[in-house]
Amino acid sequence: MIFLRKQLPVAIAFVLGMFTLIIFYIPAPAMQGVGDRLKIFVMIIGAFAMLLGINSILGQHIEKIGKKRSGYGYSWVLIIGFVAMMIAWIPWWAAPPEGAAVYYPWGGLENNKGVFYWMFFWILVPMQATMFSILAFFIASAAYRSFRAKTLEATVLLVAAVIVMLGRVPLGTSLTSWLSDAGFWNNLRLETMTSWLLNIPNAAGFRGIVLGVALGIIATSVRIIFGVEKTYLGGGD
Amino acid sequence: MVGKGFRNLLFLALAIVALAFPSPISAAPLGEGASFSVEREPPPITPPVLLAFEPPTEIEARDLPNDAGNSVIITWRRSSSALEDVRYTVYFSEGVAGPYKPLPFDFRPIGFDDNLVIDNLQYFRYERANRDYQYVIMDFTAFDAAASETYDRELKEYKKQQKLGNPVGPEPVLYVYDWSDLYFKLGITTNSAVRLFDGPPLHAVPVAQWFDWSKFNNLVMAAAFLVVILFFIETARRRKFYIRRIAGLDAVDEAIGRATEMGRPIFYLCGLDPMTTVSTIAATNLLGHVAKAVANYESQIKVPCFDPIVMSVCQETVREAYYEAGRPDAYNSDNVFFITSDQFSYVAAVNGMMVRERPAANFFFGYYYAESLLLGEVGQSTGAIQIAGTDSNVQIPFFITSCDYVLIGEELYAASAYISREPKLLGSVKASDMAKAVIIVVLLLGLVFSVALLVGALGNGANALGGLGEKMEYFMELFNEHI
Numbered sequence: 001m002i003f004l005r006k007q008l009p010v011a012i013a014f015v016l017g018m019f020t021l022i023i024f025y026i027p028a029p030a031m032q033g034v035g036d037r038l039k040i041f042v043m044i045i046g047a048f049a050m051l052l053g054i055n056s057i058l059g060q061h062i063e064k065i066g067k068k069r070s071g072y073g074y075s076w077v078l079i080i081g082f083v084a085m086m087i088a089w090i091p092w093w094a095a096p097p098e099g100a101a102v103y104y105p106w107g108g109l110e111n112n113k114g115v116f117y118w119m120f121f122w123i124l125v126p127m128q129a130t131m132f133s134i135l136a137f138f139i140a141s142a143a144y145r146s147f148r149a150k151t152l153e154a155t156v157l158l159v160a161a162v163i164v165m166l167g168r169v170p171l172g173t174s175l176t177s178w179l180s181d182a183g184f185w186n187n188l189r190l191e192t193m194t195s196w197l198l199n200i201p202n203a204a205g206f207r208g209i210v211l212g213v214a215l216g217i218i219a220t221s222v223r224i225i226f227g228v229e230k231t232y233l234g235g236g237d
Numbered sequence: 238m239v240g241k242g243f244r245n246l247l248f249l250a251l252a253i254v255a256l257a258f259p260s261p262i263s264a265a266p267l268g269e270g271a272s273f274s275v276e277r278e279p280p281p282i283t284p285p286v287l288l289a290f291e292p293p294t295e296i297e298a299r300d301l302p303n304d305a306g307n308s309v310i311i312t313w314r315r316s317s318s319a320l321e322d323v324r325y326t327v328y329f330s331e332g333v334a335g336p337y338k339p340l341p342f343d344f345r346p347i348g349f350d351d352n353l354v355i356d357n358l359q360y361f362r363y364e365r366a367n368r369d370y371q372y373v374i375m376d377f378t379a380f381d382a383a384a385s386e387t388y389d390r391e392l393k394e395y396k397k398q399q400k401l402g403n404p405v406g407p408e409p410v411l412y413v414y415d416w417s418d419l420y421f422k423l424g425i426t427t428n429s430a431v432r433l434f435d436g437p438p439l440h441a442v443p444v445a446q447w448f449d450w451s452k453f454n455n456l457v458m459a460a461a462f463l464v465v466i467l468f469f470i471e472t473a474r475r476r477k478f479y480i481r482r483i484a485g486l487d488a489v490d491e492a493i494g495r496a497t498e499m500g501r502p503i504f505y506l507c508g509l510d511p512m513t514t515v516s517t518i519a520a521t522n523l524l525g526h527v528a529k530a531v532a533n534y535e536s537q538i539k540v541p542c543f544d545p546i547v548m549s550v551c552q553e554t555v556r557e558a559y560y561e562a563g564r565p566d567a568y569n570s571d572n573v574f575f576i577t578s579d580q581f582s583y584v585a586a587v588n589g590m591m592v593r594e595r596p597a598a599n600f601f602f603g604y605y606y607a608e609s610l611l612l613g614e615v616g617q618s619t620g621a622i623q624i625a626g627t628d629s630n631v632q633i634p635f636f637i638t639s640c641d642y643v644l645i646g647e648e649l650y651a652a653s654a655y656i657s658r659e660p661k662l663l664g665s666v667k668a669s670d671m672a673k674a675v676i677i678v679v680l681l682l683g684l685v686f687s688v689a690l691l692v693g694a695l696g697n698g699a700n701a702l703g704g705l706g707e708k709m710e711y712f713m714e715l716f717n718e719h720i
Contacts, residue, residue, distance in 0.1 A: 024452070025448060025449055025452050025455075025456055026447055026448060026449070027303060027304050027305040027445065027446055027447075027449045028305060028306075028445045028446065028447050029305045029306065029307075029445055032305055042513065045546065046511070046545070046546060049544075049545035049546045049548075049549060050545050050578075051545075052545050052548065052549060052575070053542075053544075053545030053548060053575035053578075054575075056545070056548060056574045056575040057574065057575050057576060057577070059571075060571060060574055063571075071593065074589075124579075124582075127581070127582075127585075128579070128580075128581040128582070131581035131582075131584055131585050131611070132581055132607065134611060135607060135610060135611060138610050138611060138614040138639075139610065141614060142610060142613075142614060142635065142638040142639055143638070145638060146637075146638040206630050209628075209630045209633070209645065209646040209647075210630060210646075211673070211676055212646045212647035212669075212673065213628040213630070213646045213647055213650075215462075215647060215669045215672050215673060216519075216628070216646065216647035216649070216650030216651065216669060217515045217516075217628075217650065218459070218462060218466075218669075219466060219650060219665045219666065219668060219669045220515050220518065220519055220650045220665075221515060222463060222466050222467075222665065223662065223665050224518065226467075228470060228661050228662065228665065229522060229653065229662060231521070231522040231523075231525040231526070231554070231653055231657075233553070233554075233557070
């Protein structure tokens with residue numbers, strides 16, 4: 001049992017990990033073909049795992065409805081939406097004649113892709129856009145908290161942020177447009193300061209993080225390939 | 238009057254007959270039969286701009302090294318003529334006798350000193366070692382893909398027209414090229430004319446290689462780093478390593494304790510990337526430790542997942558953690574669940590749960606995209622302690638503004654070792670630190686050489702340090718090209 005639960009997965013991780021590492025250096029089609037096939041395996045496993053995911057989410061919500069837990073009405077919305085999208089994808093219903101535009105009385109002249117696409121473009125996409133647009137308000141609230149000049153670091157952040165924000169919009173750059181765009185005075189123009197902040201200190205910080213991340217990824221990969229780290233299998237190391 | 242009218246009608250009738258049945262000579266197509274009466278289309282005249290172009294010399298075609306046998310490189314010494322109104326073109330054939338067909342693009346080569354617009358960059362490179370040479374790479378994979386795409390489009394249109402009952406020509410056929418033995422001709426072109434350079438066709442045989450020598454430096458560095466990691470893992474068994482304090486990880490126990498006191502759940506998110514991403518693996522590693530602590534505190538952990546495979550791994554990880562903590566009865570598999578693989582639908586669901594259930598602590602580990610701030614801000618508004626850790630450098634600022642503690646970049650990968658204090662894991666973290674020390678030394682050397690380059694430039698290039706600086710600049714250019 002221990003062999004199946006611990007030793008076999010570690011052995012598989014070692015063999016496949018080393019193989020994937022080695023084929024990175026071998027361009028021959030024979031090896032790349034095996035690598036491509038492994039990627040297809042991953043896709044197949046992912047497709048079957050989606051069944052597990054569907055089972056998980058539907059099971060949860062059906063149970064919620066069955067036990068009439070708080071907010072079970074939302075579970076009905078989820079299940080109805082799930083079933084409606086599945087039915088809409090049935091080919092004879094989803095695919096009107098080629099080239100024919102379909103007019104839906106409940107709103108919108110849509111392309112010839114059918115009910116599924118109508119639901120996708122006119123229900124799901126606007127809801128996604130709504131969620132994304134909330135980000136603008138959250139950026140404002142997060143910026144307000146971060147830019148309060150309580151400490152030296154926060155003050156530096158505030159000053160840098162104001163310069164970059166002004167330097168990226170025409171109104172901001174017009175504030176210093178009267179300065180000469182050559183020689184020393186060019187350095188004091190907002191767009192020049194913005195470029196410097198983004199390209200020098202900001203890029204340096206980002207590259208430091210990227211280098212650290214790259215080394216961390218290699219170290220973690222080695223730990224997993226050589227079976228030093230087994231936490232992902234569950235339990236201790 | 239009548240006779241005149243009749244004559245007019247007769248002329249009109251004859252004119253109609255003449256128009257309806259035109260002369261067979263004038264109606265003949267431009268070909269063999271019509272050549273005697275209709276002037277033949279003049280042969281295309283090569284524009285002076287093409288004739289005046291000085292052909293490049295030393296034109297060669299050869300197999301591109303370090304590839305899967307799917308590319309050929311054509312090189313030549315730069316022409317003395319300027320490429321103002323013309324562009325290079327390449328014709329290829331499967332046999333020496335032809336027919337020669339043009340590649341589906343023209344290109345304007347650049348050299349190191351040129352500052353021209355780069356067209357079809359993927360096909361064109363320059364040799365830094367010798368600036369007088371230029372070359373083009375013909376990638377058959379890309380060519381086959383483009384041909385296949387064109388065929389699919391034409392076939393679809395053919396079937397559509399056939400279905401609508403419109404007249405159609407012959408069914409499109411996908412010609413499969415034999416790329417094993419190829420002949421090329423180099424030329425120049427304007428929009429309307431082509432001039433192929435004189436000389437025998439260029440011959441090349443693509444060959445697949447078993448080792449990519451362009452990655453040899455990568456292999457050496459990877460092997461060296463691997464040795465360092467294994468050395469430190471071995472050393473860690475005998476010696477205790479110091480790891481600096483990571484505030485975010487020290488706060489994990491505090492957050493779990495708070496959740497226990499408040500009687501509220503803990504939310505743990507593994508990011509939006511699949512299980513094949515190392516940051517997701519790191520997040521699931523950390524989940525094992527957090528779940529064990531949660532089991533010990535008799536608190537409750539909820540893991541909403543974005544990916545069904547990640548969900549399966551998380552379920553196993555949490556279950557094993559509860560078993561290890563001696564609390565298998567407290568494990569509830571429903572607490573590790575799949576939501577959706579759609580980014581904003583996932584955020585909407587998790588944010589809704591945060592608002593309804595008011596978790597005492599939120600853990601955001603793994604890789605995140607635009608949803609990071611949406612999750613962080615809503616969690617912050619519910620008053621939860623929030624600890625985030627991501628290697629997505631563009632999302633780190635958003636987590637910093639909305640979370641109490643943030644593991645920045647590599648700290649996420651060190652987290653499992655930090656919490657477990659397992660010597661072998663700490664050894665690998667120490668090895669990363671050593672590699673970072675080496676990188677810092679290289680960067681300092683780069684700084685010195687760059688300053689030397691500046692000094693050399695000021696001294697008219699006569700300074701020996703300036704030469705070192707130039708080499709360093711070349712190295713950095715190669716580095717940037719290969720990253």
